[in-house]
Amino acid sequence: xTMVTEKDINEQxxxxxINTDVLKSMENPRPAYWVTLAVxxxxxxxxxxxxxxxxxxxMGTANLNNPHMWDMYIAAFVFWIGMSxxxxxLSAILHLIHADWRKPIYRFAEAMTTFSLLTAGxxxxxxxxxxxxxxxxLPYVSDRGIWPNFRSPLVWDAFAITTYLTxxxxxxxxxxxxxxxxxxxxxxxxxxxLYGILALGWIGSDRQWRHFRKIxxxxxxxxxxxxxxxxxIVSADFAMSIMPGWHITSFxxxxxxxxxxxxxxxxxxxxxxxxxxxxFEDYMTLPxxxxxxKLTFAIAMxxxxxxLIEFASVWYGHDVYNKELLIAKATGAYAWIxxxxxxxxxxxxxxxxxxxxxxxxxxxxxxxxxxxxxMFFERWMIVAPxxxxxxxxxxxxxxxxxxxxxxxxxxxxxxxxxxxxxxVKVFPSVSMYExxxxxxxxxxxxxxxxxARMTDHxxxxxxxxxxGSA
Amino acid sequence: xxKKRMMGLFGDFEEAHDAIADIRRNExxxxxxxxxxxxxxxxxxxxxxxLGERPVHIQKFTLFGAIFGVxxxxxxxxxxxxxFLVQPQGGKPVIALPSNIVLxxxxxxxxxxxxxFFAFIFLSGLLKKRSSLYSEKVSLDQVAIIVEIDESIxxxxxxxxxxxxxxxxxxxxxx
Numbered sequence: 354x355t356m357v358t359e360k361d362i363n364e365q366x367x368x369x370x371i372n373t374d375v376l377k378s379m380e381n382p383r384p385a386y387w388v389t390l391a392v393x394x395x396x397x398x399x400x401x402x403x404x405x406x407x408x409x410x411x412m413g414t415a416n417l418n419n420p421h422m423w424d425m426y427i428a429a430f431v432f433w434i435g436m437s438x439x440x441x442x443l444s445a446i447l448h449l450i451h452a453d454w455r456k457p458i459y460r461f462a463e464a465m466t467t468f469s470l471l472t473a474g475x476x477x478x479x480x481x482x483x484x485x486x487x488x489x490x491l492p493y494v495s496d497r498g499i500w501p502n503f504r505s506p507l508v509w510d511a512f513a514i515t516t517y518l519t520x521x522x523x524x525x526x527x528x529x530x531x532x533x534x535x536x537x538x539x540x541x542x543x544x545x546x547l548y549g550i551l552a553l554g555w556i557g558s559d560r561q562w563r564h565f566r567k568i569x570x571x572x573x574x575x576x577x578x579x580x581x582x583x584x585x586i587v588s589a590d591f592a593m594s595i596m597p598g599w600h601i602t603s604f605x606x607x608x609x610x611x612x613x614x615x616x617x618x619x620x621x622x623x624x625x626x627x628x629x630x631x632x633f634e635d636y637m638t639l640p641x642x643x644x645x646x647k648l649t650f651a652i653a654m655x656x657x658x659x660x661l662i663e664f665a666s667v668w669y670g671h672d673v674y675n676k677e678l679l680i681a682k683a684t685g686a687y688a689w690i691x692x693x694x695x696x697x698x699x700x701x702x703x704x705x706x707x708x709x710x711x712x713x714x715x716x717x718x719x720x721x722x723x724x725x726x727x728m729f730f731e732r733w734m735i736v737a738p739x740x741x742x743x744x745x746x747x748x749x750x751x752x753x754x755x756x757x758x759x760x761x762x763x764x765x766x767x768x769x770x771x772x773x774x775x776x777v778k779v780f781p782s783v784s785m786y787e788x789x790x791x792x793x794x795x796x797x798x799x800x801x802x803x804x805a806r807m808t809d810h811x812x813x814x815x816x817x818x819x820x821g822s823a
Numbered sequence: 824x825x826k827k828r829m830m831g832l833f834g835d836f837e838e839a840h841d842a843i844a845d846i847r848r849n850e851x852x853x854x855x856x857x858x859x860x861x862x863x864x865x866x867x868x869x870x871x872x873x874l875g876e877r878p879v880h881i882q883k884f885t886l887f888g889a890i891f892g893v894x895x896x897x898x899x900x901x902x903x904x905x906x907f908l909v910q911p912q913g914g915k916p917v918i919a920l921p922s923n924i925v926l927x928x929x930x931x932x933x934x935x936x937x938x939x940f941f942a943f944i945f946l947s948g949l950l951k952k953r954s955s956l957y958s959e960k961v962s963l964d965q966v967a968i969i970v971e972i973d974e975s976i977x978x979x980x981x982x983x984x985x986x987x988x989x990x991x992x993x994x995x996x997x998x
Contacts, residue, residue, distance in 0.1 A: 368864065368964035500903040504915075504922040512926050516933040523940050530949075531962075535864075538959040553949040556957050558969075559874060562866040564947035567881045571939050579932045586925065789964075790865045793836075 361454045361640045364796040368789050371636075375532075375781045376539055378631035382778065386630040393770035400764020403757045404479060412482040415758040420740050425754045426480040428732040429762045432615065433473035433769070434514070434587050435608070435728065439616020440466035441521045442580040443648075445573035453794070454644050456787035457636040460532075461627055461777060462620050463525040468772040469616075470518045472765050479761060506589035513586040517579055524572045530555050531565070531786040547779075584608045591735065597674035598682075598739040603666070607659040614656045614698070615728035617649040621721035623773070625714050627782055636783045639712050646711040649724070653702035660699065674744055682738050686751045690730050697727025825996065829977065830956040830969045831984035832991040836867055839966040842987040843873040846970075851979045853972070860969040862961045881942045888938030889931050896930030897923065956993050965990065971997065 407414050417424060440462035447455035478487040492501045492508050501508045534555040537548040555561060588608035591599035601607075624645065628637040667675045682691045704710050704720050711717065742749050754762075776782075833839040839861060847856050856874050861867070871877070900923045944950060954969075961967050972980055977994070984992060 372963055494903065498906065500907050503900050503904060503926060504919055509922075509925050509929075512929045516929045516936075520932065520936045523936060527940065527943065535962040538962045553944065554951050554953055555949065556953055557862045557864060557961050558948070559861045559863070559867075559870055560877070561947045561949070562863070563877060563879050564881055564943050566866060566868065567879045568939055568943040571882065571885050572936060575932050575936055575939075579929075582925075582928060582932075786865050793865060 359640050360795075361644075362457065362638060362788070362791060362795070363635060364792050364799060366635060366792055368792070371785050371788050371792075372535060372539065374633070374635065375783050375785050376536065378633065378783075379536075379778060379781065382630045383632070386774065386778070389626070389630075390771065390774045393767040393774060396764050396767020397771055398764075400761045400767065403760035403764065407479075407482070407757050407761070408484065414755060415761075416752055416755040417480075417482075417758075420743060420745075420748045420750055421737070421752045423480075423736055423740060424752060425733070425736075425758045425762050426476045428729070428736045429765055430473050430476035430480070431587055431608075431732045431735070432729050433469045433476070433765065434584065435612035435615045435732070436619055436725075436769075437466045437469035437473065437517070437521070437616065438580050438584060438609070438612035439620055440464070440469075441524055441576050442613065443616070443620075445524070445576040445580075448569065448573045449577075453791045454641050456791045457633075457638075457783050458620065458624060458641060458645070459787075460525075460528070460780075460784045461623055461773075461782045462616075463521065463528065464773060464776050464780075464782070465616070465619060465623060466521045467518070467525055468769050468776065469619075470514065470521065471772065472769045474514065474518070475765065475768070506586060506593050509586045510590060513583045517583045520572070520576055520579055524576055526551075527565075527568055527572065528784065529780060531557065532781045532784060535785050536781065581609055584612045591739075596739050596743055597672070598678045598735070601663060601666070603659055603663055607656075607663060610652060610656045610659050611728060611731055614649070614652045615725050617645065617652055618721045618724035618728065621645055621649060621717055622725070625718045625721070627777060628714070631777075631782065633783060636788060642714075642717065643708070643711045646705045646717065650702050650705040653698065653705070653724070657699040660695070678738060678742055681742055682734060685738075685742075687734065687738050687741070691734055694727050694730035694734055697723045698731060701727070825974050826971060827974060827977065827994055827996050828954070828956055828969060828971055829980055829984075830958070830967050830993045831980075831987075831989040832958055832960060832993075833966045833968070833987065834990055836863065836870075836966050838987045838989075839863075839968055840867075840870060840873060842968055842983060842989075843870065845983055845986070847873050847875075851976055851983055853976045854970060854980060858971045862957075862967045862969065864962055864964055864966075867966075879946070881939060881946060884942035885935050885939045888935035891938075892931040892934030893927050895934065896927035899930075900926055955995050958991070958993070 412418075415424075415426070417426075440459075444455060444459040444463050447459070477490055478484050481487060481490070490511060492503070492511050494500050530552060533548045533552040534557065537545060537552045540548060585605035585608065588604040592601060592604035594600060621642070624637055624642060627633055664679060667679050670676075682688070701720060701723055704716070710720070737752060741751055831839075831842070833842070843856060843859055843861065845851075846854055846859060849855075859874060861870055861874065863870075901918045904918050904923075956967075956969055958965070958967055968984070970980060981992060
């Protein structure tokens with residue numbers, strides 16, 4: 354008897370049902386969707402009030418003072434940039450290696466990238482304090498003919514993030530065009546008008562599909578190095594300085610691994626939410642959840658290794674400032690954050706190694722939230738301890754952030770959630786045409802395998818309904 | 824001689840594929856695969872077996888965008904740096920290649936991606952008004968073959984479509 358692994362998707366699902374299920378999700382989510390959206394809006398409102406206080410009173414309310422010129426806002430900026438990485442990067446990599454299980458989940462993951470970047474982009478403005486001068490962050494020539502310093506990684510950030518945001522949005526948009534045409538053909542009123550414009554006149558001709566295949570491949574090829582470069586450049590904000598704890602050779606890969614890790618954890622969180630809100634059990638299946646969880650586990654182990662190698666190189670490098678900082682992180686005022694970070698980032702992911710847990714949605718939901726808590730603390734542990742304990746001992750200070758600062762950071766999660774939830778209500782969060790492709794090709798290859806077996810007079814395969822590889 | 828467009832709607836890809844294969848075998852004199860367009864709900868690269876390999880030129884625009892990005896990036900940065908000599912250089916050259924390479928790389932991707940996108944819109948025939956032969960069933964699960972033919976061979980084409988169990992046939996005159 355041949356053992357067959359559980360299928361990622363039911364190959365017998367009718368194409369009409371795929372259209373109906375996904376289009377219905379845009380009209381009729383569960384009530385929990387509205388509750389979550391309301392919570393997100395409430396969180397944003399909290400942040401708006403906090404920002405108003407900061408705007409009127411000044412940056413002192415956020416405890417941003419020497420030596421903590423960078424703190425929670427920059428940690429949150431790095432966190433959201435990191436969060437943006439998994440969506441587009443994983444979608445592009447899995448597309449290039451023909452991993453078709455990405456098809457039901459890549460759309461919302463790519464949307465996650467866009468909205469994470471839009472959230473990240475808010476923090477430099479908030480951190481500047483004088484938000485009315487936010488255009489100063491852009492690399493342009495001033496009235497006195499002065500250009501920004503192009504040698505500064507902060508200017509590189511502006512270029513890299515702008516490029517990544519536009520490229521990710523184009524990648525998301527291009528991938529949606531055939532689905533927007535489906536929406537155009539199956540809706541009425543304002544939706545029909547909106548989708549009609551956005552579908553750009555798509556009719557699904559062989560010419561359009563041929564060009565579509567090429568542009569998707571080309572964009573995927575560009576987005577992989579772009580995503581890596583963006584987070585390397587964000588790491589350069591720190592690593593190009595001579596501050597202890599920041600001037601580390603392994604920072605770029607460490608940042609990229611951390612970004613992929615938090616992004617994967619967020620994909621799991623959103624996977625579970627969308628599966629419940631929109632009744633997507635037929636598309637966001639347990640085998641796909643298992644694959645995502647295994648990928649997250651693998652990335653968690655890479656991140657763990659990069660942490661260990663950083664600790665080891667600091668220890669054996671024997672630079673007194675770096676070594677003292679490392680000891681202070683593990684035993685000082687920030688120790689509880691440091692150990693929670695390591696627990697959530699390196700120990701908790703072992704839960705993903707157990708098949709039973711990987712298939713238990715409530716457990717996975719809680720685990721994914723804690724993984725991201727660990728990743729937020731990681732960013733805080735990059736920014737805060739170095740500023741607290743730099744080379745000048747008379748400047749040493751501990752800072753946990755003010756209530757205004759925390760409210761704005763808290764609100765950023767609401768902002769991201771609000772944008773994301775509006776997106777998945779207006780646009781199809783499961784790619785209809787790609788799920789059809791997945792079903793079509795899997796059914797066809799299954800048919801070819803059956804034919805080959807019958808030709809060889811082999812016994813037919815026995816399907817195990819609940820079974821699967823660990 | 825007046826010309827028209829005819830659309831045949833098929834229940835599955837196999838039937839449409841076989842119909843195009845028959846056109847390729849010249850079963851209808853005066854009709855070649857160059858006159859055929861297939862519309863489908865998903866991508867079917869295997870249709871090229873019968874339609875023949877048709878060229879795609881997007882990558883040329885991508886290459887142009889990439890080269891333009893690098894050259895423009897360097898020129899922009901070098902021009903900006905050269906016009907701002909009062910900035911303290913710290914002993915480093917005015918036009919610093921190592922840092923400029925990072926930004927040139929970003930611009931390479933920026934322009935390459937945008938040009939690829941515009942090339943896609945232009946070359947794949949988007950932004951055109953849809954013909955009355957477009958069937959919304961194509962966005963569901965059916966496959967259509969659209970041919971441009973002389974009126975005189977209309978019946979032969981219909982016969983060919985019917986041989987392959989066509990579900991619906993529509994026609995429009997070409998003005």
